[in-house]
Amino acid sequence: MATRTIIVPEGMEFIRDELGYAPAVRVEQRLYIAGQIGRGSDRQLVADKEAQFTQVFENLRQVLEAAGAGFEHLVEVTSYLTDMRDLPLYMQVRDRYMAGCYPAWTAIGAASLCGAPGYFLEVKAIAELD
Template sequence: MSEPTRIPAPDGVAPAAQYAHVVHARGRLVAVSGQLPLDAEGRLVGAGDPAAQARQVFDNLRRCLAAADAGFDDVVKLTYFVTDIAHLPAIRAARAAHIADDRLPAASAVQVAALVRPEFLMEIEALAVVGA
């Protein structure tokens, strides 16, 4: 399997501590839809608790990736949709449990006015590339 190449700071671009500016890879693309803080029965996990919601979302991402024979090492891009940008530290902590600092994917964070249900504090989607 070919490993994704991560470029944390291309020439002329300020380095980022929490993501890689560029990630490229060859292989099979795996797109994981935005995951919400729901358990296997569709119940909310962590009402009002961004850390608990982030842990559940990353657990859901892990399960979705595994269903496509992929893992967090294959992730090249994460997109975070949050109702409050202040939830990012909780997301980073949950991410750290799955992705080492030297394997950070590209990332975007967007604060939104609302998600599909008002109790959701975040939704996270992933793109992965599994080696050819």
């Protein structure tokens, strides 16, 4: 069996300890990143839509960096949006972080996220590490 390493960036320990899952799991050279949402370091949902989308990518960046990686290591991204009309905004924010990176990408419309109102975006990803 391949070695599994749990990746928990500083400030995200509550995800493992209270919610019972890992922000990411490394298996050999592959990093599986759990869905990132627009909660800040204070664990509060960011209300403004563009700011929430930015927070999602900041959280994704933190997970990647904790694993010694960056956005250029992403090979697959799945985006869940509660309103597909937000796709242009999503792509604007995404391109601030992933310009020049071309992972495989799937966007999925979702009725709700995290079982609570106000969440507009969740992004999960897979990265291939050096």
